[in-house]
Amino acid sequence: MEKFVFFGGKGGVGKTTVSSAYALKCANADQQTLVVSTDPAHSTSDVFDQQFDDDPRPVDGVDNLHAMEIDPDEEVEEHLMETKRALGDQVSPALVNEIDRQIEMAHQTPGAYESALFDRFVDVMRDSDDYDRVVFDTSPTGGTLRLLSLPEFLQGWIDRLLAKRQQSVKLFERAAIGNQEPRRMLDGDPIIARLQARKELFEYAEETLREQASFFLVLNPDTLSIRETERAVAGLSEYDLAVEGLVVNRLTPAPDDDEQGRGARYLRDRVATEQDRLATIRSRFEVPLVAAIETRVAEVRGDLLRxxxxxxxxxxxxDATASD
Amino acid sequence: MEKFVFFGGKGGVGKTTVSSAYALKCANADQQTLVVSTDPAHSTSDVFDQQFDDDPRPVDGVDNLHAMEIDPDEEVEEHLMETKRALGDQVSPALVNEIDRQIEMAHQTPGAYESALFDRFVDVMRDSDDYDRVVFDTSPTGGTLRLLSLPEFLQGWIDRLLAKRQQSVKLFERAAIGNQEPRRMLDGDPIIARLQARKELFEYAEETLREQASFFLVLNPDTLSIRETERAVAGLSEYDLAVEGLVVNRLTPAPDDDEQGRGARYLRDRVATEQDRLATIRSRFEVPLVAAIETRVAEVRGDLLRxxxxxxxxxxxxDATASD
Known part of the structure; x- marks a missing residue:
């Protein structure tokens, strides 16, 4: 298994349960493990009955396991403040208000949420030397994966900005031979530095997701979830990211063999329908089914999690190949 | 009831079933009704057992009812082509390739999907004179509603572009007194015209959503769905759009009173849990619960839909107030 393991799938299918269970399994196998949750609703805090936040914290009573929770809304807000600060330093005071307005607008477009969250993922991956395994209870999807194609565009902007700068520097140099100021200006351009840093971040993300990450998808035994999973597999493979396994969660339990009545009929119908869907999943996907988990009435924690x-x-x- | 009725909620909660059922009810009450589906998975085509596409088409065997299906992926593609064409006409051929690259990038960011879909909604609303009621099986959510704040920003750009143009025109006029060309240039600027059209579209959308639309949210009796519904209510109210009712879908049916065994225990546990959640929904939301619908094992169509x-x-x- 690769160092970074993602459990993707739509909201409500049970990603947090499955990723917490897998993280527990890794920790019990003496891997230093970090589980990262981004789901504000059913969170690792519920699963482990302990409050987590943006900094990794040891899970009580479990060796080798840390957990953290990322709040996507807070990420957007912080991203906004950081961008304002960084650009505010580089423009004249007269422009600051206008720039702030434009940055605020950019952060109000649909997608700002996913972008900010993706940035935070990459931060966590970059800063994970203490762990053998990092488990995420979500996975980048179509919209977010598109960010991986940004480096090419950013390089275009950087090249053009550099060309413009070089022109200016040449003009300066002609006007003041021997003065080193113009050349320093070329080296230290803060806008170019920022574009360069963004480009490198996305390049790192692409390389890491391709070479050190494993993807699993969690789904429920209903037609909508199956179709969405097909789309997710296709979306990931568009970026050469292969899904290694499917986890079907929330299977309906069967009644006892001798049970009769409305309830038993309902459950048998449902179980039969879900078995058909499991067969569909097995035949339609090239990805193996790695677990089929029955619905629990109680919240999954403690013994249930094991x-x-x-x-x-x-x-x-x-993974042997990833250990170098 | 307002002319435009939206049934929002997360994927898989049953929005298409509920909106189709409501559209059927309107049609049976002699309202000329159009039902608009955007859910590629469980579509109105399944519910009515008839193929629909991007153009409204009469539903077989139901008077007063038309249906259409919008494919969000196609919308993004068309939006892309249209934007390329419109801007391509306005720049020099040398720039066309670069502009195309930039437009493609903009369409690959997360959120492009929602934006294109929102545009299409507004088209459908604008072009709905033939109908008394238009029912959507989705609702604009937080990310998309933010588009409603665009007019203010667009006005800023328009004002600045107009000021620049006016300066140029003045310079032209000084150079060639009596020539009408410069003034025509001011009137006919294609970029300003485009910004103006976008601004008017979003203004129309905001006014129509506020004055002629009703919003309902569909949810399932689980904690995730309840929290997401709270967030959706808050998101809509941020834009002064009130939710008129909640539809709880997929309630588990109870077993017969005398049923015993594993299945009956499981169902009773579940029914009890869901009753608690219904109580939570009734107490936590100010919005009334307008339906609590049990899960059907069979696909909902025909008699089940009625x-x-x-x-x-x-x-x-x-709605009396909306008829003017």
Whole structure:
């Protein structure tokens, strides 16, 4: 298994449960593990019955396991403040208000949320030397993966800005031979530096997702979830990212064999329908089914989490090829 | 009820079923009704067992009812082509390739999907004179609603562009007194015209959503769905758009009273949990609960759709205040 493991899927399918269970399994196998949650609703704080925040914190009673929770709304807000600050330093005071307005608008467009969250993921990946394994309870999807094609565009902007700067520097140099100021200006341009940093961030993200990450998708046994999973597999493969396994969650439990009545009929119908869908999933996807987990009435935590972890047929061993 | 009725909620909660049932109810009450679906998975084509596409088409066997389906991916593609064409006409051939690259990038950012879809909604609303009621199986959410604040920003750009143009025209006029060309240039600027059209579109959207639209949210009896619904209510109210009712869908049916065994225990546990959640929904939201619909094992269509329609406590009468 790669160092970074993502459990993707639509809201409500049970990603947090599955990723927490997998993280627990890794920790129990002596991997230093960090589980990262971005789901504000059903969070790792619920699963482990302990409050987590933006900084990794040890999980009580479990060796080798840390957890953190990222609040996407806060990320957008921080991203906004950071961008304002960085650009505010580089323009004249007269322009600051106008720039702030434009940055605010950019952050109010649909998609700002995903972009800010993606940035934060990359931060976590870059800063994970202390861990053998980092488990995310979400996965970049179509919209976010598109960010991976940004480096090419950013390079275009950087090249053009550099050309313009070089022209200016030449003019300066002709006007003041021997003065080193113009050349320093070329080296230290803060806008170019920022574009360069963004480009490198996305390049790092692309390389890391391709070479050191494993993707799993969690789905429920309904037609909508199956179609969405097909779309997610296609979206990831467009960027050469292969899904390694599917986890089907929330299967309806069967009644006892001798049970009769309205409830038993309802459950048998449902179980039969879901078995058909499992067959569909097995035949339609090239990706293997690594777990089929029944619905629990109680919240999954403690013993139940260990039960779910045992049902996951997902390796916890470090990947030999990734250890270099 | 207002002319435009939106049934929002997360994917998979049953928006298409509920909106189709409500549209059927309106049509049966002699309202000329159009139902608009944007959900590629569980579509009105499934519900009515008839293929629909981007143009409204009569529903077989139901008087007064038309249906259409919008494919969001196609909308993004068309939006892309249209933008390229419109801007391509206005720049020098040398710039066309570069402009195309930039437009393509803009369409690959997260959020392009929502923006293109929103444009299409507004088109449908503007072009709905033939109908008394238009029912959408989705609702603009936080990210998309932010587009409603665009007019203010667009006005800023328009004002600045107009000021620049006026300066140029003055210079031209000084150079060639009596020549009408410069003034025509001011009137006919294609970029300003485009910004102006966008601004008017968003203004129309805001006014129409505020004055002629009703919003309902569909949810399932689970904690995630409840939290997401709270967020959706808050998101809409931020733009002064009030939610008129909640539809709870996919309630688990109870077993017979005398049923025993694993299945009956499971169902009773679930029903009890869901009743608690219904109580939570009733107490936590100021919005009334207008329907609580049990899960059907079979696909909801035909007779089942009429059953669901009968369970919806949502008026179909035209709104007196909206008829002017």
């Amino acid at each position: 039960e779910v972890a045992a049902e996951l047929d997902v390796s916890v061993a470090p | 059953e669901v329609a009968a369970e919806l406590d949502v008026s179909v009468a035209p």
